[in-house]
Amino acid sequence: MAPYASEDSESGARRRKAVRYAVPVAVVGVAAATIGLVPALASSGDPDLPDITARQLIEKIAKSDTEQLSGTVKITTDLGLPSIGGAAGGGLMGGGERGGEGGSSADPQSKLTELATGSHTLRVAADGADRQKLSVLDDASEYSVIHNGDDVWAYDSKSDEAYHAKQKQGAHSDGSGEHAKKAPKGVPATPKELTDEILKAGGDTTSFSVDGTSQVAGRDAYRLQIKPKQSGSTVGAVTVSVDAKTGTPLKFSLTPAGGGAAVVDAGFTKVDFAKPAASTFDFKPSKGTKVTEADELAKAQRGERGALPKDLKADELKAGGLDDLNVIGKGWTSIAELKLPKEAGGLAAGKGSAEMPPDAQKFLSSLGDQVKGEFGSGTVYSTRLVNVLVTEDGKAYAGAVTKDALVKAANAG
Template sequence: MAPYESDDSSIAGEADDLRAGRRKAARYVVPVAVVGVAAATIGLVPALANSGDPSLPKISAQQLIEKIAKSNVQQLSGTVKISTDLGLPNLGGLESSLTSGAMGRSGGGSSADPTAKLTALATGTHTLRVAADGPDRQKLSLLENAAEYSVIHNGKDVWGYDSQSNAVYHSTAPDNAAAQKKEQAPATPDKLTKDALKAVDSTTSVTVQGTAQVAGRDAYRLVIKPKDSGSTVGQITVAVDSKTGLPLKFTLTPSSGGAAVIDAGFTQISFAKPAASTFDFKAPKGAKVTEGKQGRPGKLANGGEEGRLKGAEKNGKPGKDQGNGPNGMKVIGKGWDSIATFDTGGKGIPSGSKAGGQFGGFLNSLGDKVSGKFGSGTVFKTRLINALITDHGKVYVGAVSKDALVKAANAG
């Protein structure tokens, strides 16, 4: 076997090791929940902007995955650029309304609440500054036009600060390390890569394809591809630091081609210990401070998408609904072509009242009407995740084509 090729059974074994708890890297990510099913569900990549192809020792895909699993970077600081392009239409003021609604449901109502504020990462291009000093001190700053939003984790305290509104959000971190680990935000190359490797199985091709240089560091290029043609995922490319094993850049391109759906990478990085003052925070004079509950963002994360997906086994076996999400959640198929389905208990897109009819008409304008043995419904498409909502309120969603969703609905 060539040194840059992989054995699928070995790769699947390494993925099992990762799922068994060998993943130690990336403790630097701020322990807050970032809303965004696409970002959490998809951990994938291609197009690497590099400045030269360094000469590095040959390494197999299995060895490189081991290197990622054993990576244990505790201290770093740097700048991350993340671009997300799902191909969604411009919704005007709807996005801010949805964000306001999320803040209201979270109970904080503060513009500094991380649960709502970091939803901005789901669209567009953003620049982040990150810093970490072990598992108890991390900082992430979202740089915006003439403003900055920061989340600081320092020991027991988690602070969010929005300079534009001079608002502060404060809560305390969960008591146990396992809960903190689950709360890591999926905005960095490391977290995206770990999510992508969970999908590695017999339906996946994993290879090492050359080298790259990212943020001044020599790196290997790990390429992850679905073997089947039914997925909307084209390819994931990860630039892995040759010395530390830390993923430096993550790019996901769709099977339809074009620009990357997710492209997140360090533009500058240092592994020196950040100054202790980096993680200090004191509410500015006149700032409105909102107190949150202990570990509240984590509870939202664990009671939300994670709670809904527990019990939905990967290889097409229906899982039990956990009582935290839609009724009867189960998974159809396996690997990259798998489709999650559940019943909303409603009647699909609202159309009964005048307001519901207007909203339903708006939603219908964004989707494609389809019909089959299941009846009729609407398919809402992005460049990666597609969803079919039937007129009877059943939902089918996955990184698959419209035809695959209709086929699943007909079979259901």
């Protein structure tokens, strides 16, 4: 069934329920993990295409059966975060080098979070559900994640390190088995993945319209514009360029309500819908390449964490988990309320903890804005899209909403 086709069906009811958490989890997740681009692709003319309604275009996307493609994607991230060494990119967000004891620089769980900042060129290929490849190209190096059948390989040419996981063993540090099936959650890498996240957040809080036509990567496309109907969201509009022939999203752009350059803009510069060569998904580490197995890495990381402190109670381990998540409101102005561990108290004061690196503390201070309300006092951490309020009583309120909306939610809570 196409999205939004029936609001009174069982699937429609589930979708309406999902809308309550789709924005903070999906849209904000996209923002935090891979957002922002000074528009990378210039239009080469507006093609004359048959008229189409927004509903028809959404259904065209949903019906798209594209399973085979290859191409080049340009993506740039600009949340408006200050540049403080590696803090904003790798140090704070989990990226950067992790080679040596207990880690691997080729681990996708950390490496792909580098897409959260700066401009990147990606090469992508897909041949059905069992074969995909994503490569992040640098001036003098390349990082690739290859899924071929039961195997997931990642290779970092800069460090000559490889990472290997079987689907059944996964690649999360906790040993769970979902990670090996696809790239880490929250790191959409193609326009279709970005679009899918937004489509999940639809409903009566969202307006859809067709905003003309364009050409992307030499292909005729319709422009689907998605806007919040609600006031108070920091999202201005999402524009998706949809291939007129196949229904495949070719370009994705998210602009903030505050104006200025796009917060997200990712699109194909080249695309081919032919079946990629089987050799595209072949990988065998060269002699001398350091290979880290997922299960061995998980064991090593568990060993590094060691035993839990004696004064740490079991119920404290649950704090900050999804079981404590409460969603306030719905649609684009949804706010996620979460209880934080006691150690997070320093965040409410606009600083970190003794264990936090100096660069990270400086980074947090640069984002923080002290606020007060009926809830007490706390600090709002802001980007161009996502705002987070951390209160002194150990709660966090996060969403793609204004600071005032967060304070209002905290007062009500």
